[in-house]
Each structure stands twice: as C-alpha cells, then as structure tokens.
Amino acid sequence: xxxxxxxxxxxxxxxxxxxxxxxxxxxxxxxxxxxxxxxxxxxxxxxxxxxxxxxxxxxxxxxxxxxxxxxxxxxxxxxxxxxxxxxxxxxxxxxxxxxxxxxxxxxxxxxxxxxxxxxxxxxxxxxxxxxxxxxxxxxxxxxxxxxxxxxxxxxxxxxxxxxxxxxxxxxxxxxxxxxxxxxxxxxxxxxxxxxxxxxxxxxxxxxxxxxxxxxxxxxxxxxxxxxxxxxxxxxxxxxxxxxxxxxxxxxxxxxxxxxxxxxxxxxxxxxxxxxxxxxxxxxxxxxxxx
Amino acid sequence: xxxxxxxxxxxxxxxxxxxxxxxxxxxxxxxxxxxxxxxxxxxxxxxxxxxxxxxxxxxxxxxxxxxxxxxxxxxxxxxxxxxxxxxxxxxxxxxxxxxxxxxxxxxxxxxxxxxxxxxxxxxxxxxxxxxxxxxxxxxxxxxxxxxxxxxxxxxxxxxxxxxxxxxxxxxxxxxxxxxxxxxxxxxxxxxxxxxxxxxxxxxxxxxxxxxxxxxxxxxxxxxxxxxxxxxxxxxxxxxxxxxxxxxxxxxxxxxxxxxxxxxxxxxxxxxxxxxxxxxxxxxxxxxxxxxxxxxxxxxxxxxxxxxxxxxxxxxxxxxxxxxxxxxxxxxxxx
Amino acid sequence: xxxxxxxxxxxxxxxxxxxxxxxxxxxxxxxxxxxxxxxxxxxxxxxxxxxxxxxxxxxxxxxxxxxxxxxxxxxxxxxxxxxxxxxxxxxxxxxxxxxxxxxxxxxxxxxxxxxxxxxxxxxxxxxxxxxxxxxxxxxxxxxxxxxxxxxxxxxxxxxxxxxxxxxxxxxxxxxxxxxxxxxxxxxxxxxxxxxxxxxxxxxxxxxxxxxxxxxxxxxxxxxxxxxxxxxxxxxxxxxxxxxxxxxxxxxxxxxxxxxxxxxxxxxxxxxxxxxxx
Numbered sequence: 001x002x003x004x005x006x007x008x009x010x011x012x013x014x015x016x017x018x019x020x021x022x023x024x025x026x027x028x029x030x031x032x033x034x035x036x037x038x039x040x041x042x043x044x045x046x047x048x049x050x051x052x053x054x055x056x057x058x059x060x061x062x063x064x065x066x067x068x069x070x071x072x073x074x075x076x077x078x079x080x081x082x083x084x085x086x087x088x089x090x091x092x093x094x095x096x097x098x099x100x101x102x103x104x105x106x107x108x109x110x111x112x113x114x115x116x117x118x119x120x121x122x123x124x125x126x127x128x129x130x131x132x133x134x135x136x137x138x139x140x141x142x143x144x145x146x147x148x149x150x151x152x153x154x155x156x157x158x159x160x161x162x163x164x165x166x167x168x169x170x171x172x173x174x175x176x177x178x179x180x181x182x183x184x185x186x187x188x189x190x191x192x193x194x195x196x197x198x199x200x201x202x203x204x205x206x207x208x209x210x211x212x213x214x215x216x217x218x219x220x221x222x223x224x225x226x227x228x229x230x231x232x233x234x235x236x237x238x239x240x241x242x243x244x245x246x247x248x249x250x251x252x253x254x255x256x257x258x259x260x261x262x263x264x265x266x267x268x269x270x271x272x273x274x275x276x277x278x279x280x281x282x283x284x285x286x287x288x289x290x
Numbered sequence: 291x292x293x294x295x296x297x298x299x300x301x302x303x304x305x306x307x308x309x310x311x312x313x314x315x316x317x318x319x320x321x322x323x324x325x326x327x328x329x330x331x332x333x334x335x336x337x338x339x340x341x342x343x344x345x346x347x348x349x350x351x352x353x354x355x356x357x358x359x360x361x362x363x364x365x366x367x368x369x370x371x372x373x374x375x376x377x378x379x380x381x382x383x384x385x386x387x388x389x390x391x392x393x394x395x396x397x398x399x400x401x402x403x404x405x406x407x408x409x410x411x412x413x414x415x416x417x418x419x420x421x422x423x424x425x426x427x428x429x430x431x432x433x434x435x436x437x438x439x440x441x442x443x444x445x446x447x448x449x450x451x452x453x454x455x456x457x458x459x460x461x462x463x464x465x466x467x468x469x470x471x472x473x474x475x476x477x478x479x480x481x482x483x484x485x486x487x488x489x490x491x492x493x494x495x496x497x498x499x500x501x502x503x504x505x506x507x508x509x510x511x512x513x514x515x516x517x518x519x520x521x522x523x524x525x526x527x528x529x530x531x532x533x534x535x536x537x538x539x540x541x542x543x544x545x546x547x548x549x550x551x552x553x554x555x556x557x558x559x560x561x562x563x564x565x566x567x568x569x570x571x572x573x574x575x576x577x578x579x580x581x582x583x584x585x586x587x588x589x590x591x592x593x594x595x596x597x598x599x600x601x602x603x604x605x606x607x608x609x610x611x612x613x614x615x616x617x618x619x620x621x622x623x624x
Numbered sequence: 625x626x627x628x629x630x631x632x633x634x635x636x637x638x639x640x641x642x643x644x645x646x647x648x649x650x651x652x653x654x655x656x657x658x659x660x661x662x663x664x665x666x667x668x669x670x671x672x673x674x675x676x677x678x679x680x681x682x683x684x685x686x687x688x689x690x691x692x693x694x695x696x697x698x699x700x701x702x703x704x705x706x707x708x709x710x711x712x713x714x715x716x717x718x719x720x721x722x723x724x725x726x727x728x729x730x731x732x733x734x735x736x737x738x739x740x741x742x743x744x745x746x747x748x749x750x751x752x753x754x755x756x757x758x759x760x761x762x763x764x765x766x767x768x769x770x771x772x773x774x775x776x777x778x779x780x781x782x783x784x785x786x787x788x789x790x791x792x793x794x795x796x797x798x799x800x801x802x803x804x805x806x807x808x809x810x811x812x813x814x815x816x817x818x819x820x821x822x823x824x825x826x827x828x829x830x831x832x833x834x835x836x837x838x839x840x841x842x843x844x845x846x847x848x849x850x851x852x853x854x855x856x857x858x859x860x861x862x863x864x865x866x867x868x869x870x871x872x873x874x875x876x877x878x879x880x881x882x883x884x885x886x887x888x889x890x891x892x893x894x895x896x897x898x899x900x901x
Contacts, residue, residue, distance in 0.1 A: 003342070029743075090644065096641075097633065097637060099638040100638060104645040113880045113881050115835040115880070123651065125858075173896060227745075227838050228837035281738070284898060
C-alpha cells in the first residue's frame with residue numbers, strides 16, 4: 001500500500017535507524033582516516049602534525065605487520081578449513097536417523113553460545129596446560145612428555161579453540177540447508193544407479209554450495225576480528241606468534257597509544273574486511289526480494 | 291448517502307499508467323460490479339476508492355464531498371478483502387468489535403452492534419472462536435460482519451468469493467445479494483468472474499487495461515455489447531467472433547453470434563463444420579466445431595442432450611436477428 | 625527418507641553422533657562438575673565424578689567475594705537487555721517501514737544496514753575510544769549499551785524485517801479501513817501478530833550482546849565491566865585455580881546456554897541474512 005500519508009510515515013519511521021547507523025559508520029570512520037594521516041601519540045600531547053603516508057609506511061614495513069598478516073590468514077584459513085569440512089561432515093551426520101537427535105544436536109551446538117573469553121581460558125588452563133590440564137595429565141599418565149600447547153604451538157592452539165566455538169555455527173547453517181534438500185531427488189538418483197559418492201558430488205554438494213559459500217564468507221568476516229581469545233591466552237605472543245591484524249592494531253592504539261599508526265592499521269583492516277564483504281553482499285543481494 | 295463519483299481519476303505506478311483518466315458515477319444504493327481480466331485495474335480502482343492507494347490525479351467524491359485526500363478511515367467506507375484479512379490473534383467478537391473500538395464507542399453500544407451483526411450473519415455461536423478455527427465461509431461472514439458494524443456509506447468487496455470452493459461460492463453469492471436487499475447500502479464489488487457480475491449487479495463496469503469498456507446493466511451488456519472485448523467477455527461460453535467474407539456479407543469487419551443463438555442440424559444449415567469435443571452437461575450441450583472456415587473453433591450451445599460423434603459433419607444456422615456487427619476498430623455497428 | 629531406518633542403523637548413527645556431541649560438550653560439563661569441587665580436589669582428581677569429598681559451593685562463594693561476580697553479572701544483564709530494548713525501539717519502526725511501505729530504495733538501504741555489521745570493530749577502535757574518553761563514557765554502562773545497540777541494530781532490523789514480511793499486508797490495511805491510526809495499527813495489530821518474531825529477535829540479541837568480547841573489554845574497567853571482561857581477570861594467575869575458574873565460567877555462560885537452546889533457528893535466520901533458507 002502506498003499513499004502519500006503512509007510514504008511520509010515510512011520515511012519518518014526509518015530515519016532514526018538510518019541516522020544512527022550513518023553516524024555510527026561515518027563519524028568514527030572519518031576520524032580513523034583523518035588520524036591515520038597525523039603524527040598523533042596520546043603520550044605526547046600537543047601538536048599533531050600532518051604525517052602524509054608515513055603511518056601507513058611504518059605500519060606496513062614493520063616486521064610485526066608481516067607476521068600479523070600471516071597469522072591472520074593462517075588463523076582464518078585454519079578455522080575455515082576445520083569448520084567447513086567438519087561442519088559439513090557433522091551436518092550430514094546429524095541429518096541421519098538416530099535416537100536422541102535433539103539432545104545430541106544441543107550438545108554439538110552448545111559451544112557457540114559460550115563467551116569467547118570463557119572458552120579460551122577454560123581450554124588454556126584446564127585442558128592445554130602441560131601440568132594441570134587434562135591433556136597433559138592423560139599423556140603423562142601414559143608415560144609420555146606433555147605438550148606445552150601454548151608454548152610450542154600457540155597459533156594452532158588458538159585456531160583449535162576458535163574452531164571449537166565456530167564448528168556449531170557452520171554445522172547449524174549447513175544442517176539447515178541440508179534439510180531443505182528434497183529427499184526425492186536423492187531417491188531418484190539412487191534409482192538411476194548413482195553411488196553414494198556420486199549422489200554426494202552431483203546432488204548434495206551443488207545444493208549446499210550456496211550455504212557453504214555463505215558460511216565461509218560470514219565466518220571470514222567475524223574471524224578477521226578475533227581478539228578476545230588472543231588477549232586472554234597469549235597476549236599476541238610469544239613475540240608476535242599469535243598476533244593477528246586486529247591485535248596488532250589494538251597494541252598500537254591502546255597499548256602504545258600511537259593513535260596515528262593504529263588508525264592507519266585500522267584503515268587497512270577495513271579494506272581487508274571490505275574485500276570479503278563485497279562478495280557476501282552480492283550473495284545476500286541476489287537472494288533478497290523486497 | 292453512498293453516492294460515489296470519480297472525476298478524471300488517473301493512477302500511475304512510477305511511469306506506468308495503470309488507469310488512464312476515467313469518470314464513473316455510482317448511485318446511492320446501487321450494486322456495482324467492476325469486472326475484467328487479470329490486470330485490468332479493477333482492484334486498483336477499488337483501492338483508490340477505499341483510500342488505500344493515492345490517485346495520481348483526479349477527484350474522488352463521496353456524497354458530494356471531496357474525499358481524494360482523506361485517509362481510508364475517514365471516508366466512511368468498509369472493505370471486505372479477498373483473504374478476509376481477519377485479525378488472527380483476536381476472537382470473532384473482538385474482530386467485529388475492532389472498528390467500534392477504534393471509533394471509541396462505549397462497551398455497551400459495541401456489544402449491541404456485535405450481537406446484531408452476529409445474528410444477521412449466523413455467527414452467534416462462533417463469537418468466541420478465533421479465525422483459525424473457522425471454515426472459509428464462516429471467516430467470510432466475520433469479514434462481512436466487521437464491515438457491517440461500521441454502518442458505512444458503501445461496502446467495498448475485493449473478489450471476496452475467490453477463495454471459496456464452487457458450492458460455497460454460489461451460496462455466499464446469494465447471501466451477499468440478500469444482504470444488499472436488506473441494507474440497501476451502496477455496494478462496489480470486484481470480480482473476474484463474469485457469472486458473479488451478471489447475477490449480482492445492478493450495474494456492471496467492464497474494464498480492460500484501466501479503461502472502462504462499457505457500463506450498463508447485465509442485460510444491456512449481454513444484448514448490446516458496445517465492442518468486441520465486451521462481447522467476448524460477457525457470456526459463457528464466449529461469443530463466436532467471425533471475420534472475413536461472412537462478416538463482409540453483413541457489412542461489418544467482424545460479426546458475432548452467441549453459442550446459444552445457433553441451431554445445429556445433421557442435415558442442413560447455413561454453415562458446415564466437423565464436430566470436435568462435445569461437452570454434455572445434461573441440461574445443455576456445448577459442441578465445439580472445427581473446419582467451418584470461419585474461425586478456429588465455433589461453439590454452439592444446445593438445450594438438452596444431443597447425440598454427436600467426433601468428426602461427424604454438422605450444420606449450423608445462426609439466428610440472424612441475434613447477430614452482432616462490429617467495425618474494423620471493434621466498435622459495435624448499429 | 626521414505627524408508628524407515630533399521631534400529632541398528634539408528635544405533636550406530638546415535639553412537640557416532642553421540643560421541644561427537646559428548647566431545648564437543650565435554651568442556652562445559654567438566655567445568656560444571658569442577659565448579660562444585662574444592663580447589664584441592666579440582667587439581668588432584670579432576671576427572672572423578674563421584675565426589676568422595678562431597679560437593680561444595682565454596683568456589684562460587686569465593687568468586688563472588690573476591691571479584692564481586694554479581695556486579696558484573698548485573699552489568700551483563702543491564703547492557704544486554706538495555707541494548708536490546710533500545711534497539712527494538714529504533715528497529716520496529718524501521719522494519720515496519722521497509723516491510724510494508726517498500727520503495728525502490730528499500731533493498732539498497734537494507735543491504736547498506738547489513739553492511740555496517742561487517743565493519744571490523746578494530747577499524748573504529750581509536751575514534752570510539754577517544755570519543756568515549758572525551759565524553760566521559762569510558763567504563764560506563766550507558767556507553768557500552770549504546771555501542772552494543774549500534775553494532776547489533778542491523779541484525780535486529782533484519783530479523784524484524786523478515787518476520788514482518790510474513791505478515792499479510794491486507795490485515796494491516798483492514799485495520800486502517802477500520803479506523804486505526806498508525807500507532808493503533810502497530811500497537812493492536814502488528815505487534816501481537818509479530819510477537820513470536822519479536823521474542824526470537826530479543827533472544828538472539830541478548831545472546832549476541834552478552835557474548836560480545838571486543839568493545840566490552842576495551843571500553844570498560846572495574847565499574848561497567850560485564851562478564852566477558854570480568855573473566856579476563858582469570859587469565860593468570862587466577863587461571864590456575866581450576867575450581868574457581870570453573871565456577872566463574874559456569875556462572876557466566878549458564879544463562880546464555882539455556883537461551884541458546886531455544887534460539888537455534890533464530891541464529892540461522894539472523895546471522896545468514898537470508899542467504900541460506
């Protein structure tokens with residue numbers, strides 16, 4: 001229904017949301033860009049002279065930047081692999097007939113609802129601690145030396161923890177998509193003589209392709225911003241072994257108080273996220289009927 | 291009371307002109323039916339009258355007062371929607387009470403009117419049920435009840451019977467007609483079903499692509515269609531429209547003859563053809579005839595039953611005084 | 625499957641899936657168990673489920689006494705509920721407008737709103753921190769409520785929009801014909817019909833706000849810190865006290881685990897933005 005009255009009402013009703021979100025996006029964003037071109041350190045109040053591209057230059061050429069990029073990609077890539085493949089397998093498993101499916105499903109989904117700080121701490125202290133953690137004690141009990149997960153494989157450890165939290169997410173999404181697959185298609189293929197592998201390849205996978213893509217894109221956007229788990233377990237260390245781009249910027253901004261550099265880093269992080277977001281928005285746009 | 295006037299009312303959606311400027315008068319107490327094929331603009335026209343859509347230009351007057359800029363609530367009209375649009379979370383009583391509640395009527399008066407409407411529509415036993423627990427016909431009555439209590443200047447019906455099965459449709463049609471007799475309120479009724487139009491209307495408005503093709507009483511439209519479109523739209527089965535030499539013999543570009551005005555014979559007649567499909571209804575027979583050389587399929591309607599074989603040769607004779615003639619623009623020739 | 629799976633197949637599937645479920649869920653069960661042990665037992669015999677030495681609520685008490693758990697719990701509650709409530713006030717009208725009076729810009733506006741959720745928080749960390757500092761919003765619950773409302777607003781609007789679209793427009797039109805003003809239409813017709821959808825949205829948003837762990841950590845200190853930040857104090861050396869860590873953790877996650885149980889479907893709807901049906 002579209003009358004003048006309802007149209008102007010609609011404009012009025014949507015304006016608070018638009019104004020708020022516009023402000024939320026533009027104001028801090030412009031400030032970040034602005035700061036990135038200044039020499040601005042909170043420890044040195046006073047003049048904030050123009051810095052040109054210096055902040056960007058120093059941020060990118062700093063060796064920890066390379067580590068951060070590598071770590072970010074490794075972390076995101078690692079989690080994506082585990083959760084996508086694991087999620088697919090788990091979804092297919094949960095789609096099968098079984099007893100107590102409801103209970104099992106809840107157990108599988110639960111980790112997603114645990115706050116990141118809790119899950120990181122619990123895993124680090126109670127499982128992965130070489131002396132007191134469960135893993136260490138089981139292994140010692142069998143006579144082998146315990147592995148110091150966070151000492152020797154910090155990034156992998158964090159990848160593991162994050163995967164534990166996000167596996168339920170991808171499982172849930174893929175399970176939902178799987179349940180929308182028409183069983184009759186599979187049965188027809190079976191009648192046509194297709195083996196399980198072929199049925200998977202030619203019917204299930206294409207149907208799930210869209211959901212898998214969405215899972216990957218959405219997770220990537222959130223995984224680029226992993227922060228709490230790193231803060232609480234390793235503080236980015238040892239050295240820069242577990243520093244991702246987000247953490248690096250945090251260090252620069254709030255620990256070193258270098259607003260200029262931190263802002264430059266922030267701009268880079270935004271650009272990186274935008275690359276992924278563009279693809280995701282296109283997929284959303286295709287599916288959206290207004 | 292209940293006079294509606296449309297003056298050069300035009301409706302565009304963006305750049306698309308759905309209804310070119312049109313004029314229409316609806317008199318007090320009339321039962322007017324808007325009829326036409328899908329997309330002809332009949333529902334849009336109804337919604338313009340209701341105030342649910344804005345006119346692009348033109349004036350809508352209700353009882354002589356300009357209502358063009360009035361919101362729906364202030365036009366004194368009530369509408370029955372195709373899907374009934376009942377409030378699913380409210381009981382029947384609350385549904386019917388809603389307009390009275392919005393008008394800030396006191397509780398006692400509200401109940402009075404609700405009971406009256408419920409009695410008139412046989413809903414008294416269902417007042418405390420929710421729409422989800424009612425059948426299609428009952429829901430329709432609730433929608434009508436909700437409209438009645440408003441005591442509107444005119445009722446607007448948007449294809450109200452489309453969602454009912456055939457048997458129910460016939461019954462509800464009669465109920466609506468009886469309602470009209472009882473209340474004598476103006477009713478504007480939209481349908482794509484020309485049978486409903488013919489049986490219910492005082493006045494029919496035939497629309498195509500937003501343009502009024504003809505306004506008239508059902509019998510007017512049946513016996514004197516002003517153009518080919520109306521001729522082909524009103525009457526079921528459709529009028530046989532013939533072009534070519536037969537038409538020229540009558541000094542027309544097209545001639546039309548209704549199936550019921552053809553006589554068939556197995557021995558002789560004006561035109562000759564071959565029997566295709568024959569539909570035996572018991573009371574009538576529709577014979578679809580091919581290879582007449584006049585048009586693809588000619589339909590003849592015979593009262594009673596007649597034995598015909600597929601591919602049998604058959605002769606058809608039109609009742610010449612019932613022949614309609616149209617010029618090259620499709621307009622009726624007198 | 626038109627075939628009914630044999631009992632054996634079901635048993636095998638249940639065993640495999642059950643094992644997986646158990647493994648995934650184990651950490652949660654474990655901290656639940658540990659939170660009722662004494663610190664000594666937690667270290668000495670953590671895997672022991674039959675408590676010779678009896679259950680104790682000591683760890684819970686200590687956590688509350690040493691770090692005022694309840695204060696942080698109430699911070700989480702206030703911030704989660706507050707940001708959700710304010711979010712609803714802004715989102716309901718916006719969603720109404722997009723669902724029932726769409727224009728040719730509606731799709732773009734909606735997509736733009738969703739895209740604001742994809743902004744990495746670290747990209748605006750600096751300005752937000754400085755703005756908060758200058759406006760005395762650091763370490764305040766109101767400041768945090770505003771931020772969390774803003775980051776989740778796209779999701780609230782999106783979810784309400786999808787639920788509103790499932791409501792037939794003609795019921796609202798009928799209300800208008802019946803004389804309802806816009807306010808009456810939303811209050812008496814739309815909201816009751818959309819209540820399940822609104823409840824789902826509230827549920828999901830509470831979960832997202834409760835678990836948010838970037839702004840809640842960076843913008844708070846002792847005063848307004850919700851549970852996410854509070855737990856960071858258990859990094860070390862507190863982390864070595866397993867019973868206390870367990871107690872603190874269980875208390876922090878319990879409400880959300882329960883809510884999560886009910887909101888699986890909402891999760892899919894709210895976080896995939898319609899790209900998966």
